Amino acid sequence: xxxxxxxxxxxxxxxxxxxxxxxxxxxxxxxxxxxxxxxxxxxxxxxxxxxxxxxxxxxxxxxxxxxxxxxxxxxxxxxxxxxxxxxxxxxxxxxxxxxxxxxxxxxxxxxxxxxxxxxxxxxxxxxxxxxxxxxxxxxxxxxxxxxxxxxxxxxxxxxxxxxxxxxxxxxxxxxxxxxxxxxxxxxxxxxxxxxxxxxxxxxxxxxxxxxxxxxxxxxxxxxxxxxxxxxxxxxxxxxxxxxxxxxxxxxxxxxxxxxxx
Amino acid sequence: xxxxxxxxxxxxxxxxxxxxxxxxxxxxxxxxxxxxxxxxxxxxxxxxxxxxxxxxxxxxxxxxxxxxxxxxxxxxxxxxxxxxxxxxxxxxxxxxxxxxxxxxxxxxxxxxxxxxxxxxxxxxxxxxxxxxxxxxxxxxxxxxxxxxxxxxxxxxxxxxxxxxxxxxxxxxxxxxxxxxxxxxxxxxxxxxxxxxxxxxxxxxxxxxxxxxxxxxxxxxxxxxxxxxxxxxxxxxxxxxxxxxxxxxxxxxxxxxxxxxxxxxxxxxxxxxxxxxxxxxxxxxxxxxxxxxxxxxxxxxxxxxxxxxxxxxxxxxxxxxxxxxxxxxxxxxxxxxxxxxxxxxxxxxxxxxxxxxxxxxxxxxxxxxxxxxxxxxxxxxxxxxxxxxxxxxxxxxxxxxxxxxxxxxxxxxxxxxxxxxxxxxxxxxxxxxxxxxxxxxxxxxxxxxxxxxxxxxxxxxxxxxxxxxxxxxxxxxxxxxxxxxxxxxxxxxxxxxxxxxxxxxxxxxxxxxxxxxxxxxxxxxxxxxxxxxxxxxxxxxxxxxxxxxxxxxxxxxxxxxxxxxxxxxxxxxxxxxxxxxxxxxxxxxxxxxxxxxxxxxxxxxxxxxxxxxxxxxx
Numbered sequence: 001x002x003x004x005x006x007x008x009x010x011x012x013x014x015x016x017x018x019x020x021x022x023x024x025x026x027x028x029x030x031x032x033x034x035x036x037x038x039x040x041x042x043x044x045x046x047x048x049x050x051x052x053x054x055x056x057x058x059x060x061x062x063x064x065x066x067x068x069x070x071x072x073x074x075x076x077x078x079x080x081x082x083x084x085x086x087x088x089x090x091x092x093x094x095x096x097x098x099x100x101x102x103x104x105x106x107x108x109x110x111x112x113x114x115x116x117x118x119x120x121x122x123x124x125x126x127x128x129x130x131x132x133x134x135x136x137x138x139x140x141x142x143x144x145x146x147x148x149x150x151x152x153x154x155x156x157x158x159x160x161x162x163x164x165x166x167x168x169x170x171x172x173x174x175x176x177x178x179x180x181x182x183x184x185x186x187x188x189x190x191x192x193x194x195x196x197x198x199x200x201x202x203x204x205x206x207x208x209x210x211x212x213x214x215x216x217x218x219x220x221x222x223x224x225x226x227x228x229x230x231x232x233x234x235x236x237x238x239x240x241x242x243x244x245x246x247x248x249x250x251x252x253x254x255x256x257x258x259x260x261x
Numbered sequence: 262x263x264x265x266x267x268x269x270x271x272x273x274x275x276x277x278x279x280x281x282x283x284x285x286x287x288x289x290x291x292x293x294x295x296x297x298x299x300x301x302x303x304x305x306x307x308x309x310x311x312x313x314x315x316x317x318x319x320x321x322x323x324x325x326x327x328x329x330x331x332x333x334x335x336x337x338x339x340x341x342x343x344x345x346x347x348x349x350x351x352x353x354x355x356x357x358x359x360x361x362x363x364x365x366x367x368x369x370x371x372x373x374x375x376x377x378x379x380x381x382x383x384x385x386x387x388x389x390x391x392x393x394x395x396x397x398x399x400x401x402x403x404x405x406x407x408x409x410x411x412x413x414x415x416x417x418x419x420x421x422x423x424x425x426x427x428x429x430x431x432x433x434x435x436x437x438x439x440x441x442x443x444x445x446x447x448x449x450x451x452x453x454x455x456x457x458x459x460x461x462x463x464x465x466x467x468x469x470x471x472x473x474x475x476x477x478x479x480x481x482x483x484x485x486x487x488x489x490x491x492x493x494x495x496x497x498x499x500x501x502x503x504x505x506x507x508x509x510x511x512x513x514x515x516x517x518x519x520x521x522x523x524x525x526x527x528x529x530x531x532x533x534x535x536x537x538x539x540x541x542x543x544x545x546x547x548x549x550x551x552x553x554x555x556x557x558x559x560x561x562x563x564x565x566x567x568x569x570x571x572x573x574x575x576x577x578x579x580x581x582x583x584x585x586x587x588x589x590x591x592x593x594x595x596x597x598x599x600x601x602x603x604x605x606x607x608x609x610x611x612x613x614x615x616x617x618x619x620x621x622x623x624x625x626x627x628x629x630x631x632x633x634x635x636x637x638x639x640x641x642x643x644x645x646x647x648x649x650x651x652x653x654x655x656x657x658x659x660x661x662x663x664x665x666x667x668x669x670x671x672x673x674x675x676x677x678x679x680x681x682x683x684x685x686x687x688x689x690x691x692x693x694x695x696x697x698x699x700x701x702x703x704x705x706x707x708x709x710x711x712x713x714x715x716x717x718x719x720x721x722x723x724x725x726x727x728x729x730x731x732x733x734x735x736x737x738x739x740x741x742x743x744x745x746x747x748x749x750x751x752x753x754x755x756x757x758x759x760x761x762x763x764x765x766x767x768x769x770x771x772x773x774x775x776x777x778x779x780x781x782x783x784x785x786x787x788x789x790x791x792x793x794x795x796x797x798x799x800x801x802x803x804x805x806x807x808x809x810x811x812x813x814x815x816x817x818x819x820x821x822x823x824x825x826x827x828x829x830x831x832x833x834x835x836x837x838x839x840x841x842x843x844x845x846x847x848x849x850x851x852x853x854x855x856x857x858x859x860x861x862x863x864x865x866x867x868x869x870x871x872x873x874x875x876x877x878x
Contacts, residue, residue, distance in 0.1 A: 042583075043739075043781065046739055046740050046780070047740075049778070060778050060779065062584065065584055067586060067587065087771070088741060088775070091741065091744035094748065115768070116748050119751045120743070150734075150735070151737040151746075152732065152735075152743060152747050
């Protein structure tokens with residue numbers, strides 16, 4: 001197992017682990033935005049830059065996807081690395097000045113504000129980290145959203161920016177969004193949930209027993225198609241809220257227990 | 262033609278084809294490269310074909326389409342054999358005279374010859390023209406001589422000899438050693454040692470391997486690779502087949518811009534000809550080695566010249582780069598070991614195999630061997646495609662080959678390396694052209710764009726132009742490139758508008774440094790170069806813009822005025838008539854005046870005035 005020395009702290013990691021993995025092992029904090037262990041690291045926010053020392057050569061690399069293959073020495077706190085992370089954060093703050101989440105992260109990094117004006121348009125503070133699109137594609141398997149446009153016109157969008165049928169309104173994108181760009185909106189009047197700003201809507205299911213609001217219809221369908229249990233009662237119980245489902249199961253178990261007596 | 266199955270068969274075919282050549286046939290070579298074709302050379306070819314048909318039976322004349330000769334400034338170019346007489350700026354009405362006098366009569370048409378503006382001497386052949394004299398052609402050796410659509414022509418010129426040589430007696434390792442001995446470095450911009458790349462790919466684990474030819478040339482003003490693909494496509498194929506054999510690849514791709522339709526057409530033809538002859542496909546020349554090539558047309562995104570973005574595009578995904586911590590020679594296209602080289606790099610390979618790595622290494626400098634093709638453009642007398650040995654000074658290229666700056670103006674800077682390169686000022690004109698030297702000067706070799714700038718060029722505006730290009734071409738994937746370039750452009754916008762503030766230069770330097778350190782791919786990390794190099798050499802010009810609201814070159818519209826010199830103005834009224842804003846007033850034969858409130862500084866009056874009475878102040 002190769003050894004990683006981070007700011008003087010030594011740790012052994014599996015070959016192929018990243019510098020970030022090693023850092024987390026040691027408890028040393030490296031700021032990240034576009035990183036989430038459940039999806040492949042795109043390394044696009046560039047906030048996790050650290051200085052790698054290889055012999056005489058020193059270079060900045062992104063900690064989230066640099067694979068450890070041999071013994072390496074890394075500096076998180078070097079002047080160069082701190083300057084690079086600060087610079088990237090300042091650019092992000094200029095893009096999304098109103099994001100409280102970003103400000104909080106910046107403060108933790110010791111960055112108070114940005115010297116740059118806002119020159120690029122961001123949809124509701126979106127920093128284009130790509131976590132939403134990765135989760136939708138890699139975890140949920142829908143690819144309902146993706147990147148549209150290039151350069152400063154880049155944006156996360158549904159195809160043709162129209163409400164998408166591919167979207168099951170599961171809300172995973174909203175869960176992973178680090179700056180709160182993506183939000184779920186419940187429309188009580190129509191009994192729908194909307195994934196904003198993508199305009200995609202889906203009907204909500206209501207518990208057949210107590211009438212409580214549950215997941216969306218396409219999401220329930222997807223769960224049923226993926227969780228293959230060939231038990232009719234399971235399928236029926238999918239139409240119940242978790243509480244009612246528990247009750248039903250308990251009843252059923254009781255029934256089975258009484259029968260066996 | 263029947264497929265060839267051995268080296269002996271290839272050589273006998275070559276002999277047969279050479280024998281068929283009748284020395285009595287007169288050959289008229291018409292350049293159909295991009296520049297000449299734009300000036301109507303295709304029509305010249307048709308007219309010459311018609312004339313050849315009507316010439317009668319006892320005189321055999323063959324008109325031939327050939328690739329770029331390089332001397333684009335003087336196109337369309339026609340070369341006539343015997344004598345290799347070169348005619349320049351040929352137009353349709355000249356065809357009859359050329360045919361009658363030179364082809365049939367063997368006499369030279371003096372007025373179509375190139376005349377050296379310095380000595381006034383007329384040049385009959387390429388060798389007598391200074392533009393060609395200082396060049397050394399390896400890559401472009403057959404460009405302008407062979408018909409790019411004819412594999413026979415390529416074979417007669419010795420083509421596929423290098424391939425047959427390696428398949429009959431050179432091991433992959435020996436080939437890589439030969440390329441290593443040659444000291445060949447990648448011609449696409451990075452300058453990475455080719456042999457080292459090949460060896461890494463050969464040694465990488467995995468059975469399916471790919472080779473790729475990067476023909477996604479996108480620098481403004483660059484047309485080196487285009488001319489090679491259009492003018493000698495078989496040389497690209499031969500290099501790739503040899504490389505694939507050395508690396509152990511069975512599939513190759515040529516990624517070429519869709520904006521190069523002629524290159525695509527010629528490559529397609531070449532591939533099908535090579536397949537027919539058995540030089541591509543299963544069991545090439547009975548060596549047991551199989552390899553094929555496919556063409557993939559790029560959609561015109563500059564970033565697809567970046568190897569990882571190119572591979573993503575080849576896979577059918579959006580052309581965006583990825584981190585290269587795991588090199589593409591290990592995991593490239595479809596996660597398989599992939600060796601990507603630029604068009605010019607591949608084209609050097611047959612020559613290295615044929616003449617030896619030692620010979621190749623004898624040309625050039627310590628760290629940069631061989632020659633380099635440049636597209637020499639901008640404010641230079643002889644624009645065109647030039648191939649020079651590494652180590653030639655910039656001065657030689659600009660002054661000797663290029664003939665100096667146009668209209669006798671003063672040289673200001675030469676921009677090399679495309680949008681990611683930098684501007685080199687007059688004081689460094691004696692620098693030698695090689696990978697390391699240009700990098701030391703804050704520019705880079707790049708793929709070979711070379712733009713000459715004269716005294717009327719505003720360097721802040723130049724930085725603005727290239728940065729704007731990069732802003733348009735940034736894929737937007739990573740923060741520093743997407744946001745950083747926009748921030749730098751915002752500052753440059755202000756400076757060129759006369760709204761610069763003190764501290765702007767330092768801010769630009771900080772941002773440029775940040776991009777260099779943190780961007781994901783080379784487009785972002787080198788985006789700093791146009792800014793850093795212009796600040797490095799022309800800091801005063803930036804300062805004048807900011808502190809004095811003055812554009813010394815009088816390019817930035819907000820920073821100068823057009824005025825009419827009353828002493829020179831004859832009151833002819835031409836400026837008044839042409840002004841689109843009706844900003845000029847004045848009685849006939851009386852000096853005119855420009856209303857500065859109305860003037861939009863379009864420059865029409867400046868261009869139209871026959872008495873140069875209009876001044877920029």
